[in-house]
Amino acid sequence: MRFPAFTWRRGFTLIEIVVVMAILGLLLTIALPRYLHAIDRGKEQVQRQNLAVMRDAIDKFYGDNGRYPETLDELVTRRYLRNVPDDPVSGSRDWVVVASPDGEKPGVYDLAPASAPEAVKPAAATTTAAGGASAATAAAERPSQ
Structure with missing residues (x-):
């Protein structure tokens, strides 16, 4: 004999769904910070590469012309x-432009990212340049690459 009130339904119970959501939430709290940190490290790597390319261009300009670019x-x-x-x-597009250490040669001697001014020694006076601004007049040592 069959009782119509006791039919079996397929599907998930509320507790099963809550447990699955809790597990997914736990996995996200572990994975998301690692993902965001990896993105930041990637941006920093691209920044270092951009600095190396621009510093190489400055050195080539100086070698060809005997002066630094304005x-x-x-x-x-x-x-x-x-x-x-x-x-x-x-x-x-802003980069911190550093003048030559002797202060006698005008122009763009070195660069530092505007987002991390600690790359330049604190005693150095610099200006921010977005390509068209003039170079700094104070001396600073060139940061290591």
Whole structure:
């Protein structure tokens, strides 16, 4: 004999769904910070690569012309760079321009990311340049690459 009130239904119970959601939440709390940290490390790696390419272009410009470029845009117009790259950490086109350590040679001696000014020694006076701004007039040591 069959009782119509006791029919079996297929599907998940509320407790099963809550347990699955709790497990997914736990996995996300572990995985999400690692994912975000990996993205930040990737941006920092791209930033270091951009700095190395721009520093190499500055060195080549100095070797060819016997002087440092007046602006970052001069590296682009003279075809040492295709363009001035954006800082991937801050998302802006601003770079800290460092003058030569002796202060006698004007122009762009070195660069530091505007998002991490601690890359330049604290005693150094610098200006922020987005390609067209003038270079700094104070001396600073070139940070290691």
